[in-house]
Amino acid sequence: MLEVRFHGRGGQGAVVASEILAKAAVREGKYASAFPFFGVERRGAPVMAFCRIDNRPIRIHAGIYDPDHVVVLDPALMGMIDVTEGQKEDGTLLINTSHTREELNIPNGRRTVLVDATAIALRRGLGSATAPIVNTAILGAFARACPEVGIDSILESIKDSVPAKREQNLAAAQDAYKQLEGL
Amino acid sequence: MIEMMTANYAAAHGARLARADVVAVYPITPQTSISEKCAEMVEKGEMDAKFMMMESEHSAMSALIGASYVGARTFTATSSHGLALMHEMLMWAVGARRPIVMPVAARTIGGPWNIWGEHQDVITERDVGWLQIFCENNQEVLDTVLMAYRVAEDPEVMLPVMVIEDGFILSHTVDSVDVPDQEAVDRYLPPFRPEHPVSIERPMRHGGVVMPDWWTEFRHRIYLSQEVARTKLLEAEEAFQKEFGRSYGGMMELYRCDDADAVLVVAGSAAGTAKEVADKLREEGKKVGVAKLRVFRPFPAQEVHHLGKKVRTVGVFDRSYTFGDGGAMFNEVRSALHGQRNNMKNYIGGLGGRDVTVKNIEWIFEDLLKIASSGKVDRTVEWVALKDGSGRW
Numbered sequence: 326m327l328e329v330r331f332h333g334r335g336g337q338g339a340v341v342a343s344e345i346l347a348k349a350a351v352r353e354g355k356y357a358s359a360f361p362f363f364g365v366e367r368r369g370a371p372v373m374a375f376c377r378i379d380n381r382p383i384r385i386h387a388g389i390y391d392p393d394h395v396v397v398l399d400p401a402l403m404g405m406i407d408v409t410e411g412q413k414e415d416g417t418l419l420i421n422t423s424h425t426r427e428e429l430n431i432p433n434g435r436r437t438v439l440v441d442a443t444a445i446a447l448r449r450g451l452g453s454a455t456a457p458i459v460n461t462a463i464l465g466a467f468a469r470a471c472p473e474v475g476i477d478s479i480l481e482s483i484k485d486s487v488p489a490k491r492e493q494n495l496a497a498a499q500d501a502y503k504q505l506e507g508l
Numbered sequence: 509m510i511e512m513m514t515a516n517y518a519a520a521h522g523a524r525l526a527r528a529d530v531v532a533v534y535p536i537t538p539q540t541s542i543s544e545k546c547a548e549m550v551e552k553g554e555m556d557a558k559f560m561m562m563e564s565e566h567s568a569m570s571a572l573i574g575a576s577y578v579g580a581r582t583f584t585a586t587s588s589h590g591l592a593l594m595h596e597m598l599m600w601a602v603g604a605r606r607p608i609v610m611p612v613a614a615r616t617i618g619g620p621w622n623i624w625g626e627h628q629d630v631i632t633e634r635d636v637g638w639l640q641i642f643c644e645n646n647q648e649v650l651d652t653v654l655m656a657y658r659v660a661e662d663p664e665v666m667l668p669v670m671v672i673e674d675g676f677i678l679s680h681t682v683d684s685v686d687v688p689d690q691e692a693v694d695r696y697l698p699p700f701r702p703e704h705p706v707s708i709e710r711p712m713r714h715g716g717v718v719m720p721d722w723w724t725e726f727r728h729r730i731y732l733s734q735e736v737a738r739t740k741l742l743e744a745e746e747a748f749q750k751e752f753g754r755s756y757g758g759m760m761e762l763y764r765c766d767d768a769d770a771v772l773v774v775a776g777s778a779a780g781t782a783k784e785v786a787d788k789l790r791e792e793g794k795k796v797g798v799a800k801l802r803v804f805r806p807f808p809a810q811e812v813h814h815l816g817k818k819v820r821t822v823g824v825f826d827r828s829y830t831f832g833d834g835g836a837m838f839n840e841v842r843s844a845l846h847g848q849r850n851n852m853k854n855y856i857g858g859l860g861g862r863d864v865t866v867k868n869i870e871w872i873f874e875d876l877l878k879i880a881s882s883g884k885v886d887r888t889v890e891w892v893a894l895k896d897g898s899g900r901w
Contacts, residue, residue: 344682348512351684357512360681382684384784386645386677386777388863 326379327473328389332408333398336368338460341486342396343374345464349474349482350378358383368456371402378473394471397421398442398459400429409435419470421459438470438508445500449493461487465498469505476502511687515646515678518685519585519611519671520545522653524555525693526609529580529700532560532571534590537623538675539613542585557583565590569597569608576606577714579705581657584608587675588615591629595636601668602637602730604715607660607700608668609653610638614776614827615675616860624861625675627776628828631836637730639669639737640805642775646683648756649673651748654688654697658744661700664736674777674827676861688752696751734806741803757800759808762815764790765797770821770876772855773812773841775801778825778864785869796873801837812844821851821880823872827858834889851879857892868892 329346333339340361347357355378362373375389393416397408400422409418418435421442431437442462452458461483468476480495487494513521519542523531531550533543549555558580562568565586572582586594591612601608614630616622630640641656643649649671656669673679706712718726742758749755757763763783765771774782779800786796799815799822801808816822822845826835834842838854845852855872858864872892879885 344512347682351510351512356684358681358683359512360677384645384780385866386674386681387781387865390865 326377327394328392329376329378329394329396330389330392330412331374331376331396331398332402332406333372333374333460334368334402335370335372336456337398338458339372339398340374342398342460342464343376345460345479345482345486346376346467346474347378348486349478350376352478352481353475355380356382362388371406392416394419394467396463396467398463400424403429417470419463419467421463438466438505440466440501440505442466442497442501445497445504449497449500451490451493451497461494462497462501465501466505468498469502469508509687510684512682513646513685514541514680514682515643515649515673516541516613516680517545518646518650519653519673520549521685521687522611522650523557523583523609524549525650525688525690526583526654526657526697527581527694527699528555528557528583530558530560530572530575531583532562532568532575533584534562534565534568534586536565536587536590538615538625538679539585539587539590539611541679542611542613546583565594566597569594569601572608573597573601573604573606576608576702577604577706579700579702581661581700582606582608583610585611585613587613588617588623588629591633592617595633598633598636598638598668600715603726605666605733606668607657607666609656609660609671610668611649611653611671611673613675613679614672622860623675625677625679626827626859626861627672628859630670630672631828631830633670634805634836637667637734638805639667639734639741639803640672641669641803642672642801643678644756644777644779644800646678646681646685647754649678650685650687651752651754651756654693655741655744655748657700658697658747659737659740662740663703665733665740667730667733667737672776677777686754692751696747738806738808756802758811759803760811760815761800761802763798763800765799765815765819767795768797768819769795769880770823770873771797771799771815771819772823772825772869772872772876773799773801773837774825775804775837776827778827778858778869781864781866782825782869785866785873789870789873794873794877796877804837804840807840807844809840809844812841813848816845816848816850820849821876823853823855823876825855825857825872827864829856829859838889851883851885853879853885853887854889855892856889862893
């Protein structure tokens with residue numbers, strides 16, 4: 326079973342990202358479930374969302390405490406919480422950032438992939454400079470960084486899931502995927 | 509067709525596929541998206557129902573009782589304080605013999621405020637005469653709504669049914685749901701044709717005074733219908749299996765219980781986690797099983813009795829507390845096992861949104877295995893994962 330945890334802020338699309346990832350996995354014939362951390366959601370508040378993917382139906386209805394992969398939609402959260410808490414050693418840490426690994430002070434040993442999803446989202450007109458909607462861009466990056474779910478099913482899943490700006494969201498995912506070519 | 513959706517949307521699709529005629533609702537977390545989805549489907553013309561936004565849950569249930577008298581198939585959903593506010597009309601729906609189907613996204617009741625999942629709201633309503641079915645996953649929620657109408661509207665039953673889904677844990681989790689075709693559902697679920705519909709042409713009076721000389725017989729009839737519902741539930745599931753290829757183990761699903769040294773009786777979403785843990789422990793040679801308590805009303809006393817003959821050590825997980833001697837499910841199980849020499853222990857947990865983790869259930873199974881080998885129950889009721897500093901959790 327593959328377990329993924331998303332860290333973001335209310336309004337950035339972390340919950341929708343977890344759902345799009347689950348739908349993409351199901352498109353590939355797998356089973357998946359997605360759920361948010363059930364807090365009192367407010368715009369701007371730190372939020373977590375989770376996704377489980379497996380080759381058989383998902384029966385566990387408990388939280389995820391030791392995820393394989395961790396996706397960070399807002400790097401500012403990294404100063405507040407330990408985003409790698411409980412993460413498996415061989416999992417990938419995917420961060421939306423314009424900074425370098427050194428600037429973010431990420432310890433050695435953890436496979437880390439950085440992508441400027443905010444810049445991509447803004448270029449594609451998704452959200453505003455103060456509140457960019459980065460979830461589709463980061464999912465494009467996820468398809469490159471993590472081998473478990475392919476870009477085609479992520480794109481199909483985005484097409485079904487985003488309520489507005491469908492072309493821009495698809496383009497953002499493709500931009501991020503291309504940017505990480507050769508990873 | 510497989511679609512990804514929450515249990516709340518699965519419940520709404522159940523109502524659509526059942527061709528519910530009247531949907532009367534009042535929003536409350538975490539049920540609200542059931543009502544919203546129904547409203548959306550009615551607005552889009554995908555669901556041919558009269559959608560009524562009421563001023564309270566009490567009014568929603570009252571409206572459905574009236575609509576059902578006319579012959580409408582009726583649907584609503586609620587949670588928590590909404591269910592509590594309905595209490596009076598829940599009992600009236602039973603006395604009026606109205607086959608209303610209502611998903612409940614089970615939640616705490618305050619105070620203080622807590623919007624998260626547990627079973628206190630539905631357990632508190634266990635004595636009102638509704639059938640109560642607990643669901644493990646989103647698929648079971650949709651399927652159970654369809655089965656519920658078939659049982660509720662059976663002329664020998666004519667009682668309302670609660671379809672219970674764990675608040676947030678199912679209500680807000682997206683999972684695969686095989687949404688059946690309308691034609692298949694129409695084959696499975698015939699239209700609601702009450703024996704005595706009320707109409708302008710056939711005016712009649714319902715719900716007047718029943719004097720002391722008949723009240724006992726009146727209540728006894730409800731008791732008999734609850735008893736008949738046992739068979740009807742099994743028949744409805746068998747027919748469902750034939751039409752859709754899915755079933756859920758009847759009143760109580762036994763998972764790896766046959767040669768078990770200890771079993772855990774558990775209802776709702778935690779049953780899935782418990783099955784996963786049982787598989788893991790079985791691989792380690794530990795013989796544990798899960799008895800998923802699916803139907804709580806009527807209570808499967810016979811099934812529990814047989815389970816107790818097979819397995820000596822029986823734990824019961826309650827996601828609520830009833831301030832008697834142990835939780836409600838525990839007491840029902842203990843009563844069904846009366847006179848047998850079972851080791852029994854009650855575990856209280858998963859309250860107010862606290863996660864029921866794999867580790868929690870592993871600990872419970874290990875505790876039960878200890879009891880099974882020593883034959884000694886250290887205490888009757890254990891509140892699990894308390895922050896009491898005991899370090900046990």
